[in-house]
Amino acid sequence: MKSLIEELNFLLSNRIPRRFATRLMGWFSHIESPLLARMSIAIWRLFSDLDLTDAQTNRFNSVHACFTRELKPGARPIDADPGVVTSPCDGIVVACGRIEEGRLMQVKGSSYTLDDLVLDPGLAERYRGGQYVTLRLTPSMYHRFHAPYGCVVDHVRYIPGDTWNVNPAALARIPGLYCRNERAVVRLVLEGSNDTILLVAVAAILVAGIRLRFLDLLLSGGYRGATELPCHAALDKGEEMGWFEHGSTIIVLAPGGMTLAAGVSEGTKIRLGRPLMELDLKA
Numbered sequence: 001m002k003s004l005i006e007e008l009n010f011l012l013s014n015r016i017p018r019r020f021a022t023r024l025m026g027w028f029s030h031i032e033s034p035l036l037a038r039m040s041i042a043i044w045r046l047f048s049d050l051d052l053t054d055a056q057t058n059r060f061n062s063v064h065a066c067f068t069r070e071l072k073p074g075a076r077p078i079d080a081d082p083g084v085v086t087s088p089c090d091g092i093v094v095a096c097g098r099i100e101e102g103r104l105m106q107v108k109g110s111s112y113t114l115d116d117l118v119l120d121p122g123l124a125e126r127y128r129g130g131q132y133v134t135l136r137l138t139p140s141m142y143h144r145f146h147a148p149y150g151c152v153v154d155h156v157r158y159i160p161g162d163t164w165n166v167n168p169a170a171l172a173r174i175p176g177l178y179c180r181n182e183r184a185v186v187r188l189v190l191e192g193s194n195d196t197i198l199l200v201a202v203a204a205i206l207v208a209g210i211r212l213r214f215l216d217l218l219l220s221g222g223y224r225g226a227t228e229l230p231c232h233a234a235l236d237k238g239e240e241m242g243w244f245e246h247g248s249t250i251i252v253l254a255p256g257g258m259t260l261a262a263g264v265s266e267g268t269k270i271r272l273g274r275p276l277m278e279l280d281l282k283a
Contacts, residue, residue: 025246029064037062050140068143068211068243078146078238078273082192084261085277086237087270088199089145089250091135094171096264099253102128106178107171116179117200117251119159123185127198130255133264133276134178136166139247145201146272147235148252150191156212156229157185158219166204166249178202178251184210184219186241195279198253201244209245220245238273252276 037060044050044063052058052066054075060066079086095105102124103111114124137143161182164170171177178200186199201210209220214233217225235241254277261275270276 029067029245030062032061034059034061037066041066044140048138048140054142064245067139067246070144071142076142076238076272079275080237081275083279084275085148085190085197085252085254085258085279086273087135087276088148088241088252088272089135089137089143090141090271091137091250091269093264093266093268093270094134094136094168094249095266096133096260097131099127099130099132104132104134104251106176107168110172110175112176112179114253116176117183118157118185118198120157120185123187123198126196127253127255130253131258131260131277132254133252133260135250135252135270137244137247137249141247142272143245143247144243145199145241145250147188147237147239147241148197148199148276149188150237151188151235152191153186153214153231153233153235153241154189155187156215156231158223158227158229159183159185160221160223160227163203163205163208163221166202166247178249182208182210182219182221184212186212188235190279193279195255195257197255198251199241200251200253201242202249202251203244204246204248208248210242210248211245212242213240214242 040063054071056070056072099114102114105111114127115121118124162180164174164177164181181202183200183202188197203210209218211218215231257280258277261278264276
């Protein structure tokens with residue numbers, strides 16, 4: 001029965017015209033009607049674990065406003081330890097570990113290359129032998145992401161692509177899925193060091209937009225601007241960086257010398273601001 005449900009899930013969310021479905025959902029979610037929003041959210045709650053108790057407001061003029069909701073102040077305490085890189089978002093750890101021979105696990109038995117993910121051999125070389133954590137944001141989760149450490153964002157690369165669903169059914173069936181979908185590779189220079197980490201924000205079906213607040217830019221299938229975006233955005237630890245227009249994935253890449261924080265393992269849920277990786281401050 002479980003395998004049948006997974007197969008139906010895959011067929012319904014992936015064997016459809018993905019771009020058309022994404023544009024349609026984008027249009028629908030932006031309709032400003034409090035009544036339509038309440039009805040849609042009520043239906044959404046019937047089929048998910050949507051929890052709005054920590055949202056800044058429970059009244060929304062559109063479904064999109066609910067997708068991209070802000071939290072109440074203090075809802076996600078940020079670990080202030082200077083030796084800790086925190087989770088940039090709420091999420092489920094899909095895969096994590098050391099980047100062995102330039103490969104990362106998508107799911108058990110299926111991997112992809114770092115080169116294919118970032119499309120920059122020189123950049124990929126820096127993270128060989130480092131650590132990675134893949135965080136999946138489900139549709140009902142908080143969709144905003146935040147700086148995992150005090151940092152300067154000095155470059156963003158936008159990579160156009162498809163909009164496959166990133167749920168477990170699709171990950172098990174589509175090789176190199178993250179390398180097929182549209183994504184933004186965001187480079188962070190950590191405060192007080194020359195270390196850098198990458199946040200690879202991967203968009204997915206239904207809305208499929210990545211909003212970068214520090215650039216005031218929406219990266220989506222309709223984006224026609226520059227794909228290489230040098231910048232200099234200084235961010236405090238925990239400061240908001242942007243949001244997904246719908247649920248998706250963030251892959252955190254760190255160079256050698258960092259280690260996974262205690263309790264970070266495949267299948268665990270983690271909240272924004274909790275320890276994700278640890279720095280070697282003695283190095």
